[in-house]
Every structure is written in C-alpha cells, then in structure tokens.
Amino acid sequence: MSVSVIILAAGAGTRMKSPLPKVLHKICGKEMLFFSIKEALKISDDIHIVVFHQYDKIIQTTQKAFEDCLDKINFHLQNYDCYPGTGGALMGASQTPFPTKYDKILILNGDMPLITQEELEKILLPISPITLSVFTLENPSGYGRVIVENQKVQKIIEEKDACESIKTISTANAGVYAIHKSILETYLPKLHNDNAQKEFYLTDIIDLASKDKIDITPVFVDEKSFLGINSKLHLSQAEDVMLERLRNQAINQGVTIHLPHTVYLEADVVFEGQCHIQPGVCISGKSKIVNSVIKSHTVIEDSLIENSDIGPMAHIRPGCQIFNTHIGNFVEVKASKLTGVKAGHLSYLGDCQIDKGSNIGAGVITCNYDGKKKHKTIIGENVFVGSDTQLIAPLNIQSNVLIASGTTMTKDAKEGDLVVSRIKQENKSGGFYRFFNLFKK
Numbered sequence: 001m002s003v004s005v006i007i008l009a010a011g012a013g014t015r016m017k018s019p020l021p022k023v024l025h026k027i028c029g030k031e032m033l034f035f036s037i038k039e040a041l042k043i044s045d046d047i048h049i050v051v052f053h054q055y056d057k058i059i060q061t062t063q064k065a066f067e068d069c070l071d072k073i074n075f076h077l078q079n080y081d082c083y084p085g086t087g088g089a090l091m092g093a094s095q096t097p098f099p100t101k102y103d104k105i106l107i108l109n110g111d112m113p114l115i116t117q118e119e120l121e122k123i124l125l126p127i128s129p130i131t132l133s134v135f136t137l138e139n140p141s142g143y144g145r146v147i148v149e150n151q152k153v154q155k156i157i158e159e160k161d162a163c164e165s166i167k168t169i170s171t172a173n174a175g176v177y178a179i180h181k182s183i184l185e186t187y188l189p190k191l192h193n194d195n196a197q198k199e200f201y202l203t204d205i206i207d208l209a210s211k212d213k214i215d216i217t218p219v220f221v222d223e224k225s226f227l228g229i230n231s232k233l234h235l236s237q238a239e240d241v242m243l244e245r246l247r248n249q250a251i252n253q254g255v256t257i258h259l260p261h262t263v264y265l266e267a268d269v270v271f272e273g274q275c276h277i278q279p280g281v282c283i284s285g286k287s288k289i290v291n292s293v294i295k296s297h298t299v300i301e302d303s304l305i306e307n308s309d310i311g312p313m314a315h316i317r318p319g320c321q322i323f324n325t326h327i328g329n330f331v332e333v334k335a336s337k338l339t340g341v342k343a344g345h346l347s348y349l350g351d352c353q354i355d356k357g358s359n360i361g362a363g364v365i366t367c368n369y370d371g372k373k374k375h376k377t378i379i380g381e382n383v384f385v386g387s388d389t390q391l392i393a394p395l396n397i398q399s400n401v402l403i404a405s406g407t408t409m410t411k412d413a414k415e416g417d418l419v420v421s422r423i424k425q426e427n428k429s430g431g432f433y434r435f436f437n438l439f440k441k
C-alpha cells in the first residue's frame with residue numbers, strides 16, 4: 001500500500017513512574033513500540049519513528065529487534081526543547097514533516113500496542129484529506145474529546161484544556177490519523193503552544209483545517225485495540241487484552257488450554273501439533289512447544305519442548321531442549337538437553353546432557369557451579385541415577401551405568417560401572433533404649 005507511517009515515540013512518559021522510556025515497557029514479553037512497528041510493516045515499507053527521550057536506547061533496541069527490515073525504518077530526533085508535544089514531534093525538521101516516500105501519511109502514537117493491521121486499514125479506507133480514529137467511551141478521562149457535527153470532526157479538546165461540559169463528551173480521540181502530506185505542510189507551521197501543557201498539539205491541526213472547510217472524517221474504532229498506555233495500570237490492562245488474543249490464537253490453532261484466563265503466554269511462544277496446557281502455566285520468551293502436555297503451575301522460559309510431559313510445578317529455565325521426556329513435580333532444568341529421560345521428582349538438572357532411557361531419581365542434584373565457574377554433566381543412555389545423588393560437575397557418565405542412591409559422585413564413570421560412595425550401614429542392637437535411658441521390658 002502506498003502509505004508512509006509516522007510513529008510518535010519521543011514523549012517522556014512521566015505518568016509511567018519508571019526510568020524506562022514509556023514505549024520500551026513490555027506487554028507479553030515484548031516492547032510496546034514493537035507491536036505497532038510490526039503492524040505498520042504489514043501495510044507500509046516506509047516507517048518513520050520520532051524519538052527524543054533516551055533516543056539511543058530506543059533506536060538500539062529497535063534496530064536489534066527489526067534487523068531484517070531496517071531499510072524500511074527511519075528514525076527522527078524531535079527538537080523537543082523548541083517544539084515539545086505530539087505536534088512538536090513533527091515540527092522543527094528541515095523538511096516538514098519528514099521526507100516521507102508517499103503523500104498519504106498514517107500517524108500513530110507509539111503507546112498503542114493493541115492496534116492491528118485490520119484496524120489501521122479501516123482508517124486508511126475513506127477518501128478524505130484527514131481521517132481520525134475515534135471511540136465512544138464510558139470513561140473517556142485522559143483522552144482528547146472530539147466534537148463531531150454532521151458526521152465531520154470539528155475540533156479536539158485535550159482533557160487538560162477542557163471545561164466541565166466538554167469533559168462530559170464521551171467521543172474521544174483514539175490517537176491514529178490518516179493525513180495527506182500537503183495538510184501537514186500547511187498546518188504544522190501554524191500550531192502554537194498556547195495551552196495548559198505549553199505543548200504543540202498535533203490535535204490542533206483538526207481545528208485549523210476544519211475552520212478552512214477541510215473534511216475530517218471520523219472512523220469509529222474498537223476501544224480494545226486503541227487503548228493508549230499512559231500508566232502502569234493501562235499497561236496491565238493492555239497485557240490482559242493481548243494475553244486473551246495470544247491464548248485464543250493458540251486455541252484456534254488446535255492447542256487445548258484449560259482455564260485459559262489463568263495461563264500466561266508471551267508474544268513469541270510457538271505451538272505445534274497436539275499440545276495441552278493446564279491451569280496456571282506460564283510460558284515465556286521464544287519457547288516452542290510441540291506435541292506436549294504442560295501440567296499445572298509449570299514455568300517454561302526460552303526452551304524447546306517436544307513430545308514430552310512437564311510438571312505439575314516444574315521450572316524449565318532458558319536454553320533447554322527437551323525431547324520425549326517426562327519431567328515431574330518440583331524439577332528444575334536449566335540450559336540442558338534431555339532426550340528420552342525420566343526425571344519424576346525434586347531435582348535440579350543444570351548444564352547437562354542426558355540421553356535416552358536414563359532415569360533420574362528423586363532429589364538428584366547436578367552441582368554445576370563451583371563458586372567460580374559453571375561445569376557440564378554428560379550422562380549417556382540407560383543410566384540409573386539413584387535418589388539423593390549429587391553429581392559434582394564436570395562429570396562424564398557413559399551409558400549403562402548404575403549409580404547407587406545417596407552417592408556423591410566426583411569421578412567419571414565408564415560403561416557398565418556400578419557407582420557407590422557411601423559408608424557402610426551399622427545397626428547397633430539396643431541403641432535406642434540406651435540413648436533414651438529406657439529399660440527393655
């Protein structure tokens with residue numbers, strides 16, 4: 001589509017009460033700005049992002065996340081000191097607004113991570129010099145109020161500049177605008193900052209254009225997709241909406257999720273085949289779950305799980321690859337590759353590789369850290385690790401090895417070994433009675 005997109009991401013975001021720039025706050029594991037960029041890239045090959053506060057951090061993280069399409073993304077530094085505000089974001093450049101590739105320009109606030117390609121396309125549909133996204137809200141507080149007469153927008157009044165009667169208007173500015181470049185060129189230089197916030201409001205273009213009899217078409221949009229995030233409360237509300245979308249997407253794809261509202265998924269999680277997710281599960285990062293059952297209250301981070309059942313109450317930390325494996329309750333696994341393994345209860349398996357047919361008894365711990373460095377534990381096929389064994393890494397245990405319960409293992413084991421490291425048990429007859437000074441009847 002021949003449209004350029006400008007995303008406003010220069011604001012300080014003081015209402016977030018956080019040192020992080022507002023647009024880098026995450027929902028479902030991903031920076032809110034990145035959701036808008038992803039949707040914008042579906043409709044345009046010419047994206048312009050306006051930055052100012054902590055611009056180096058925003059530019060760096062964005063470039064890393066979108067390294068495959070950097071030719072389509074341009075950054076512009078707002079001249080904030082002279083031109084603060086959403087209108088100011090587009091002013092002060094040598095060419096006003098920017099050297100965009102196309103005449104039709106879609107302007108998005110960078111704090112609206114829930115917008116979708118479909119909603120953006122709706123705003124681009126009307127043939128009108130200016131199209132404005134609006135919604136009718138039960139509680140419009142915080143948003144600019146929109147005055148619509150005869151189906152045309154007349155004016156936007158910001159909450160901070162509104163009198164009590166304007167505040168009762170429930171039609172609000174949703175924050176996305178489709179504007180012809182010539183309109184911006186005409187009206188941006190006419191903006192002033194004579195208002196409560198002493199800022200140059202982009203929204204004042206509406207009033208100026210409407211006085212010149214230019215048609216401004218309102219497009220009514222869904223509140224859920226246009227939530228503007230100005231506070232941590234808004235952030236959590238947006239995450240709720242995004243989570244519902246991610247879970248529904250997985251369910252529609254064939255994943256069974258029990259009590260879906262209790263399940264937390266992040267935006268990059270991928271499912272394949274027949275997967276079952278029980279209540280209270282949390283799957284984050286770039287995890288991929290293939291034909292597996294994830295039982296209640298299990299946490300999986302940045303890991304691949306294939307043909308396995310995990311949990312309940314297991315913790316799979318980043319960097320695991322788990323195939324054809326059973327992981328039971330209270331088992332923690334980190335940066336390990338397990339193939340065809342059974343680890344049913346109460347274990348820590350870190351930095352290890354375990355092969356098929358091996359059984360990890362209850363309470364087995366890989367002691368992978370010596371206080372300075374991490375070490376690996378390699379376990380071959382058909383190894384039986386008895387309960388309460390400590391595997392002091394680095395260790396190499398070949399296939400077909402039997403490790404007795406309670407062993408503290410410090411040396412490698414060869415194919416066929418039985419490993420025991422405990423002192424012999426001694427039963428002292430009558431010791432109980434002597435200890436408690438009792439006489440045997």
Ligand code: UD1
Pocket residue numbers: 008009010011012022023050051078080083084085086087088089109110111142143144145156158172173174175201202203227228229230
């Ligand atoms: C803005 C609109 C309001 C609308 C609401 C929708 C204006 C004046 N008001 O208010 O009518 O109802 O969005 O969510 O536009 N930004 C800059 N440079 C700046 C200031 C802000 O790039 O100098 C960016 C911010 O990073 C943010 C976006 O513009 O991504 C919107 O700014 P914000 O302060 O959130 O505006 P709102 O008060 O929400």
Ligand code: MG
Pocket residue numbers: 109111228229230
């Ligand atoms: Mg906002």
